[in-house]
Amino acid sequence: MGSRQNRRFDALVLGGGIAGLEAALNLAEQNFAVAVVEKDASIGGKMIRLSKVFPTLDCSSCITTPKMAAAAHHPNIALFTYCEMQTLERRGEDLVAGILQKSRYVDVEKCIGCRQCEYQCPVLVPDAEQGGFAARKAIYIPFSNAIPQKALIDTDNCILCGRCAKVCPTQAVNYFEQPEEFHLTAAAAVIATGFEAIPLEDKVQYGQGRIPNVITALQMERLLAPHGPYNRVLRPYDGMEPDSIAFIQCAGSRDQSLGVPYCSRVCCMYAIKEAMLLSGALPLADIAIYYMDIRAFGKGYEQFYQTAQAMGVNFVKGKAAYLDPGENGAVRVRYESQEATGGVQVAEHDLVVLSLGLVPAWDPQGRCLLSTGGDKFIKTVKPKTAPTLTDLEGVFVAGAAAGPKDIVDSIAEAGAAAMEASRYLSKQ
Numbered sequence: 001m002g003s004r005q006n007r008r009f010d011a012l013v014l015g016g017g018i019a020g021l022e023a024a025l026n027l028a029e030q031n032f033a034v035a036v037v038e039k040d041a042s043i044g045g046k047m048i049r050l051s052k053v054f055p056t057l058d059c060s061s062c063i064t065t066p067k068m069a070a071a072a073h074h075p076n077i078a079l080f081t082y083c084e085m086q087t088l089e090r091r092g093e094d095l096v097a098g099i100l101q102k103s104r105y106v107d108v109e110k111c112i113g114c115r116q117c118e119y120q121c122p123v124l125v126p127d128a129e130q131g132g133f134a135a136r137k138a139i140y141i142p143f144s145n146a147i148p149q150k151a152l153i154d155t156d157n158c159i160l161c162g163r164c165a166k167v168c169p170t171q172a173v174n175y176f177e178q179p180e181e182f183h184l185t186a187a188a189a190v191i192a193t194g195f196e197a198i199p200l201e202d203k204v205q206y207g208q209g210r211i212p213n214v215i216t217a218l219q220m221e222r223l224l225a226p227h228g229p230y231n232r233v234l235r236p237y238d239g240m241e242p243d244s245i246a247f248i249q250c251a252g253s254r255d256q257s258l259g260v261p262y263c264s265r266v267c268c269m270y271a272i273k274e275a276m277l278l279s280g281a282l283p284l285a286d287i288a289i290y291y292m293d294i295r296a297f298g299k300g301y302e303q304f305y306q307t308a309q310a311m312g313v314n315f316v317k318g319k320a321a322y323l324d325p326g327e328n329g330a331v332r333v334r335y336e337s338q339e340a341t342g343g344v345q346v347a348e349h350d351l352v353v354l355s356l357g358l359v360p361a362w363d364p365q366g367r368c369l370l371s372t373g374g375d376k377f378i379k380t381v382k383p384k385t386a387p388t389l390t391d392l393e394g395v396f397v398a399g400a401a402a403g404p405k406d407i408v409d410s411i412a413e414a415g416a417a418a419m420e421a422s423r424y425l426s427k428q
């Protein structure tokens with residue numbers, strides 16, 4: 001963990017997901033001092049929340065956790081978690097970042113991660129890390145392999161009973177902690193802020209999150225994870241094992257009404273991956289994917305798609321227009337078939353998964369002079385020959401911060417951004 005002081009580094013990495021960690025480790029191995037600033041309470045980004053990765057179906061945690069640990073223990077890397085970058089400006093040859101350390105209400109220097117506070121807390125609230133399907137306490141460590149293993153208090157749900165402070169063996173709980181602003185100075189920066197999914201509430205035609213048993217793909221990832229909320233795949237509405245599961249593709253992507261006219265690139269492949277995992281978890285279930293186009297563009301992706309077809313996944317070429325609640329928790333899918341039969345058709349499923357579009361997780365407007373494209377992702381000045389270069393000197397971009405991309409491309413681009421930053425630093 002980095003000390004909350006005004007400090008100087010060679011490079012600043014904004015974002016502690018897989019792209020940010022890869023860029024930080026690459027720079028640190030070249031003996032550059034690196035600061036990693038992460039908005040969440042733990043590093044790991046979206047990837048640590050996944051079950052498996054496509055097309056190899058390797059364990060996602062098994063890939064991400066070693067990188068998290070390597071970054072946490074590297075002598076050249078300082079982690080600043082639960083922080084937000086407020087400003088980034090160039091002052092001569094330096095980049096100065098204004099950082100806001102949000103309040104954990106727990107002293108990270110004293111906290112030993114024993115979880116005694118969590119065990120004693122009487123408040124239970126839905127756990128976003130488990131898709132909202134399980135509960136956590138009002139004081140908590142985000143997940144079992146979170147780095148750092150430090151607790152924080154959810155002030156929206158804390159009832160100030162004082163039990164956590166009484167039981168803490170190191171007196172780490174501080175109800176009066178205030179947010180703190182500080183500055184980090186570096187010669188170069190890598191922006192790896194990643195993506196967020198379009199909020200389910202934005203899709204009026206898909207029920208705006210009010211239809212039981214309509215979930216997002218990230219929620220399905222948690223149901224499929226070996227350390228998920230139920231240890232098996234169950235419908236959240238009534239705990240029933242679903243016999244029929246549907247995936248709705250382009251649920252927000254390629255949609256002018258939401259201001260997302262672009263393809264989010266990864267949705268086809270993660271839906272196919274989840275469908276294959278479901279085939280193993282529920283071998284008797286009927287699984288359908290409603291799609292406009294299947295875009296299996298990467299190495300081994302077409303074979304992955306064909307394998308899913310051979311496993312019995314039903315690919316239905318048609319655009320789902322509306323979702324309505326059915327009887328006994330079922331969901332009716334009204335779609336326009338683009339197959340030989342054509343026309344508007346209705347199908348009923350026990351569980352529906354929406355492949356929501358991807359949007360930027362961070363907006364530089366008002367924070368720094370980085371430009372964005374029409375899609376709101378960070379603009380690159382040479383997308384074909386040097387896709388990590390931005391229009392701000394010494395600032396590079398990696399991963400989904402520049403546009404939707406899969407894990408393989410994010411890691412490759414993070415390595416490229418690190419080398420561009422290394423070359424820039426070597427010239428200083």
